[in-house]
Amino acid sequence: MALAALLLPLLGLLLRPRPGAGMETPSMQKPSEVTGHVGQNVTLPCWLGALEPGIHVSQFTWEHQQPEGSLQPVATFHYDGRSVSREPRRMRFVAAKAGGNLTDASLMLSDLRVEDGGIYKCNIATFPRGTIVIKTQLLVLASPQNRVEPRQVWPPLTPGEPVPVALCASKRGWPPAKLSWHLDDSALNETIKEIQEQKQEPLSGTVSVTSLLLMVPSRSTDGRRVTCRVDHDTLAEPDLLHATVSVPYPPEVFISGYNEDWYPGQTNVNLSCDIYSNPEPVTVVWNTTTGTLPRSAEVQGRQLLFHNVEESIHNTTFTCLAINTMGTGQWNLTILLKAPPPAGEPSARQRAILPICLGVCSVIAIAIAALFHLRRCRARDPTQSRSSRNPDRIERMEQLNESEEGAICLTQVKNTAEEDTR
Numbered sequence: 001m002a003l004a005a006l007l008l009p010l011l012g013l014l015l016r017p018r019p020g021a022g023m024e025t026p027s028m029q030k031p032s033e034v035t036g037h038v039g040q041n042v043t044l045p046c047w048l049g050a051l052e053p054g055i056h057v058s059q060f061t062w063e064h065q066q067p068e069g070s071l072q073p074v075a076t077f078h079y080d081g082r083s084v085s086r087e088p089r090r091m092r093f094v095a096a097k098a099g100g101n102l103t104d105a106s107l108m109l110s111d112l113r114v115e116d117g118g119i120y121k122c123n124i125a126t127f128p129r130g131t132i133v134i135k136t137q138l139l140v141l142a143s144p145q146n147r148v149e150p151r152q153v154w155p156p157l158t159p160g161e162p163v164p165v166a167l168c169a170s171k172r173g174w175p176p177a178k179l180s181w182h183l184d185d186s187a188l189n190e191t192i193k194e195i196q197e198q199k200q201e202p203l204s205g206t207v208s209v210t211s212l213l214l215m216v217p218s219r220s221t222d223g224r225r226v227t228c229r230v231d232h233d234t235l236a237e238p239d240l241l242h243a244t245v246s247v248p249y250p251p252e253v254f255i256s257g258y259n260e261d262w263y264p265g266q267t268n269v270n271l272s273c274d275i276y277s278n279p280e281p282v283t284v285v286w287n288t289t290t291g292t293l294p295r296s297a298e299v300q301g302r303q304l305l306f307h308n309v310e311e312s313i314h315n316t317t318f319t320c321l322a323i324n325t326m327g328t329g330q331w332n333l334t335i336l337l338k339a340p341p342p343a344g345e346p347s348a349r350q351r352a353i354l355p356i357c358l359g360v361c362s363v364i365a366i367a368i369a370a371l372f373h374l375r376r377c378r379a380r381d382p383t384q385s386r387s388s389r390n391p392d393r394i395e396r397m398e399q400l401n402e403s404e405e406g407a408i409c410l411t412q413v414k415n416t417a418e419e420d421t422r
């Protein structure tokens with residue numbers, strides 16, 4: 001068998017006609033291109049139509065053109081049934097049979113590899129016509145497996161230096177996939193750094209491509225969506241793979257809820273501890289700079305509730321401290337209480353109207369009071385009330401009226417006016 005392996009290609013060479021004698025008969029079907037997938041089987045077709053009478057086929061020979069141009073023998077079939085193949089397990093004639101027609105030289109390649117791709121020459125040696133040559137191009141493809149994943153980000157040794165934030169991988173593809181990165185938020189125009197690597201699988205010859213996306217880690221980088229685009233011959237549309245960048249940073253804390261309008265006796269006001277952090281804080285602590293929280297304050301998660309604002313919290317600095325695995329963050333807020341608003345709490349509009357109202361009201365009040373005064377003074381007329389009163393008192397009243405009436409009545413007017421304006 002080993003001898004045959006050596007002899008048969010030789011035989012093929014001997015049977016091959018001199019240069020220029022080769023012919024490509026129009027009766028042959030000649031597919032120029034065949035596509036196969038790595039790991040699967042493909043048949044390289046090569047056959048003749050009906051053989052003209054008197055023409056005999058003596059041998060089929062397949063050759064594979066190497067990248068540098070030389071021809072490597074692949075398989076040979078001799079009319080008496082002997083056949084030789086470079087890799088018998090993977091390459092065999094599918095139709096050729098001893099004693100048969102010997103018109104079909106089709107060769108099946110199994111468990112396809114990247115290196116199987118290229119141009120094949122099928123030589124059909126006939127007698128007496130010479131060798132018929134049919135060329136076939138085999139295109140080998142491998143669908144890559146693509147994925148993207150965020151990378152654990154560590155703060156760079158040198159601040160401001162880009163570090164890997166996401167990895168995109170296209171495994172076992174052929175030809176090698178093309179990878180590119182895109183930031184979903186294009187408002188931030190920044191240059192992206194990437195590191196690409198290619199690795200060839202030893203047996204199949206497929207190529208795995210990986211690309212690392214590098215960014216300067218910061219709070220603004222955290223949560224950014226990035227897309228890895230994979231372009232490949234086996235894909236009708238490019239594969240768009242999304243990942244969300246996760247950049248850890250210590251908590252950034254802010255206390256909200258205080259509008260500088262708090263006053264003693266106010267009810268149901270709250271402070272909120274707003275925290276931005278990655279990862280989530282493990283501890284959130286409310287405190288004051290004096291070291292204790294006032295009794296009127298109730299901690300409810302990230303909120304500090306004041307059911308009733310007490311005078312004692314005036315000029316108290318509240319702190320919210322948040323701790324995560326990256327560090328701590330704190331915010332300090334000093335509460336200064338205002339004087340309580342007058343009862344009924346006039347609104348801004350009411351306050352604006354008040355002076356006008358006061359003016360108008362006092363005028364009306366004075367008018368009413370003046371009227372009242374007149375009637376009152378008249379009511380004191382001794383001629384009208386004498387019968388019901390003690391004559392002695394009337395005497396005195398008359399005197400009083402004469403001497404002090406004006407003063408008394410004026411005082412009354414003033415009092416009424418004051419009462420009305422209040």
Ligand SMILES: *[C@@H]1O[C@H](CO)[C@@H](O)[C@H](O)[C@H]1NC(C)=O
Nearest residue numbers: 048049050051100101102103
């Ligand atoms: C011989 O070839 C012809 C034409 O290709 C086909 O019709 C016929 O069945 C073949 N005979 C055998 C025995 O294979």
Ligand SMILES: *[C@@H]1O[C@H](CO)[C@@H](O)[C@H](O)[C@H]1NC(C)=O
Nearest residue numbers: 040041089090108109110111
């Ligand atoms: C490929 O060929 C091998 C043997 O050469 C065979 O065992 C296998 O079933 C074939 N696979 C397909 C998908 O035809």
Ligand SMILES: *[C@@H]1O[C@H](CO)[C@@H](O)[C@H](O)[C@H]1NC(C)=O
Nearest residue numbers: 183185186187188189190191
């Ligand atoms: C980003 O900026 C560079 C130069 O600063 C510019 O050439 C490029 O067009 C910009 N890209 C986008 C998407 O704005």
Ligand SMILES: *[C@@H]1O[C@H](CO)[C@@H](O)[C@H](O)[C@H]1NC(C)=O
Nearest residue numbers: 257268269270300303305306
């Ligand atoms: C404060 O929190 C309590 C309970 O969560 C809520 O009922 C109340 O409306 C809040 N007050 C303000 C001013 O947000």
Ligand SMILES: *[C@@H]1O[C@H](CO)[C@@H](O)[C@H](O)[C@H]1NC(C)=O
Nearest residue numbers: 285286287288289290291292
């Ligand atoms: C509040 O702060 C004081 C000192 O500043 C500390 O001793 C105390 O433990 C803190 N309270 C809480 C609840 O952490």
Ligand SMILES: *[C@@H]1O[C@H](CO)[C@@H](O)[C@H](O)[C@H]1NC(C)=O
Nearest residue numbers: 314315316317334335336337
């Ligand atoms: C708040 O207290 C500090 C001392 O703790 C004092 O220096 C400051 O004047 C006070 N401010 C007000 C508005 O009372």
Ligand SMILES: *[C@@H]1O[C@H](CO)[C@@H](O)[C@H](O)[C@H]1NC(C)=O
Nearest residue numbers: 288289319329330331332333
């Ligand atoms: C809050 O006060 C503490 C001291 O009590 C100080 O160390 C810290 O820097 C202050 N933080 C802010 C944000 O002002």
